[in-house]
Amino acid sequence: MSEFEKEEKIKEKLAAEFGAAITELTIQRKNRVWFEIPADRLPELMKFMKTGLGYDHLATITGFDGGEHLGAYYHLTDTHGIISARAKTPRANPNLPTVTGVFPGAEPYERELEDLFGIKINGLKPGRRYPLPDDFPAGQHPLRKDWKLTDAYPEEAASKKEAA
Amino acid sequence: MSKITIPLGPQHPALKEPVNFTLVLEGEQISGSAVNLGYNHRGIEKAAEDRTFLQDIYLIERVCGICSHSHTTCYITCVEELAKAEVPERAKAIRTLVGELERVHSHLLWLGIAGYEMGFETLFMYTWRDREQVLDCLELVSGNRVHYGINTIGGVRRDITPGQKAEILKRVAILEERTKYYVKLGTEEATVLARTRNVGLLPHDVALERGAVGPTARASAVKRDVRKDEPYLIYDKLDFNLITHNTNDVFGRLVVRVLELVESYKIIRQVLDYLPEGPIAVKVPAKIAPGEAVNRYEAPRGEDFHYLKSNGTDKPERVKVRAPTMANYPSVSYMLDGGYLADVPMVIAAIDPCMSCTDRAMVYDNKAGKVRVYGWDELRKYGIEHYKKRGVDFTKL
Known part of the structure; x- marks a missing residue:
């Protein structure tokens, strides 16, 4: 066996359970595994990670803007290693299923995805927005690459001109 | 009895931090609660994308006013991992030293707050006086009391001199003596026991289910500590105990933090003894190789998590910060349910919340x-x- 015995085993188990759905699996180093999975299989994956693999702590969800696609990383840990599962969703109609059914603690992370990236989370129970202020303009998502401060605060451009 | 819904906060529900709770009361008892966050969102993750990797250290340091070193160390290990930089052993030791001094400072601060919330203000006065000792150590080492600015990509910015070492040891001895008193006080004092026992209960399986971290989780007998589970810096060379407690209440959280103080003193002594000779930093190019990295760090409040993506330029593509308080929030609602209104500040304070970390806003x-x-x-x-x-x-x- 290679030096990444534990990681190789995880790879095998994931392949046995999800087959070709898991793509681009890389073992970056000891305790670090990355892969991609279709968005619709996320809840199923979370369930398997929690009960089948012992990765029972969802550390956080990181949203990203990859141009044509938006998406998110789901970082899971068994306290020792971190497995990061990536799911993509088209920019034209970004949506991801909720994983709060498996990890109730994921709720604030999913609200962040909705607010900061504008990814609709299917199945997330209604609630207050987080983390942006209540009067923040609707339809603007600051962590998208094409968002500028002046989109939400046009007076910023004017004050910059004044200063110059 | 009819139910009444009341808001608590966002001005100072416990600690001087902005967070709002909606509590449903039946008489004095709480039958439901919801947490509203976001009063402190500063858009740091967006701002980080406009700055260089080096500038980001100083930005990320300001994520939190208490665990500033935790955040920069976690971020910087991601940068160094991508740049494949070999950080000198001495630099790692100094980072560990500052990290543990920070933990002492944070836990003493919490103990004071806990005293204040339970109406035991003498404890608050005592711990905050003693905390000056550790703040002096930090000022001695870094020149600052809270934002140390000791980290830089590839190492640390300041070395430890033998004179500083002696001074730190002297102050740690004072703190050790004082902490003995806090251990005794925490476990025997009638006021403390009356206000903390069986308050804010979080059973072991609920702590796991809701993803609690740090002393909050460890007080529910969850054996989790990044320093032990995935040792970073020089923690694999150090001898210290993972502190857990099984009472699942505020009392347990107090005991865990006080005993962790004792462990931190042990670590500080070991690090100062160990301190290998050599350089304190290596040069790292401004442009960082493309790639992604995730790393964790055991901050005073629990597991701190950073994700970093580089696109090969001198600015990061994406930085994600997940502070420990965020992970502990889902647990707070559980702790509050069934409890009494008078205990609410105590329960909230017991996770040692830090909103700035959690919310990270546009200044206007x-x-x-x-x-x-x-x-x-x-x-x-x-x-x-x-x-x-x-x-x-x-x-x-």
Whole structure:
């Protein structure tokens, strides 16, 4: 066996359970595994990670803007290693299923995805927005690459001109 | 009995931090609660994308006013992992030292707050007086009391001299003596016991289910500590115990933090003894190789998590910060349910919440009904003018 015995085993188990759905699996180093999975299989994956693999702590969800696609990383840990599962969703109609059914603690992370990236989370129970202020303009998502401060605060451009 | 819904906060529900709770009360008892966050969102993750990797250290340091070193160390290990930089052993030791001094400072601060919330203000006065000892150590090492600025990409910025070492040991000895008193007080004092036992219960399986971290989880007998589970810096060379407790209540959280103080003193002594000779930093190019990294760090409040993506330039593509308080929030609702209104501040304070970390906003001044956004240049100009009026001229510096 290679030096990444534990990681190789995880790879095998994931392949046995999800087959070709898991793509681009890389073992970056000891305790670090990355892969991609279709968005619709996320809840199923979370369930398997929690009960089948012992990765029972969802550390956080990181949203990203990859141009044509938006998406998110789901970082899971068994306290020792971190497995990061990536799911993509088209920019034209970004949506991801909720994983709060498996990890109730994921709720604030999913609200962040909705607010900061504008990814609709299917199945997330209604609630207050987080983390942006209540009067923040609707339809603007600051962590998208094409968002500028002046989109939400046009007076910023004017004050910059004044200063110059 | 009819139910009444009341808001608690966002002004100072416990600690001087902005967070809002909606509590449903039946008489004095809580039958439901919801947490509303976001009063402190500063858009740090967006701002980080506009700055270089080096500038980001100073930005990320300001994610939190208490665990500033935790955040920079976690971020910087991601940068160094991508740059494949070999950080000198001495630098790692100094980072560990500052990290543990920070933990002592944070836990003492919490103990004071806990005393204050339970109506035991003498404890607050005592711990905050003693905390000055560790703040002096930090000032001695870094020049600052809270934002140490000791980390840089590839190492640390300041070395430890033998004189500083002796001074730190002297102060740690004082703190050790004082902590013995806190251990005794925490476990025997009638006020403390009456206000903390069986308050804010979080059973072991619920702590796991809701993803609690740090002392909050460890007080529910969850054996989780990144320093042990995935040792970073020089923690694999150090001898210390993972502290857990099984009472699942505020009392347990107090005991865990006080005993962790004792472990931290042990670590500080070991690190100062170990301190290998050699350089304190290596040069790392400004442009960081493309790639992604995730790393964790055991901050005083629990597991801190950072994700970093580089696109090969000198600025990061994406930085994600997940502070420990965020992970502990889902547990708070559980702890509050079934409890009494009078215990709410105690329970909230017991996770040692830190909103700035959690929310990370655009600065704008709502003067005379007109929204005004200060740009960086304006803020700088404002600062210079402000001090000029007071007789200090920064433009000459």
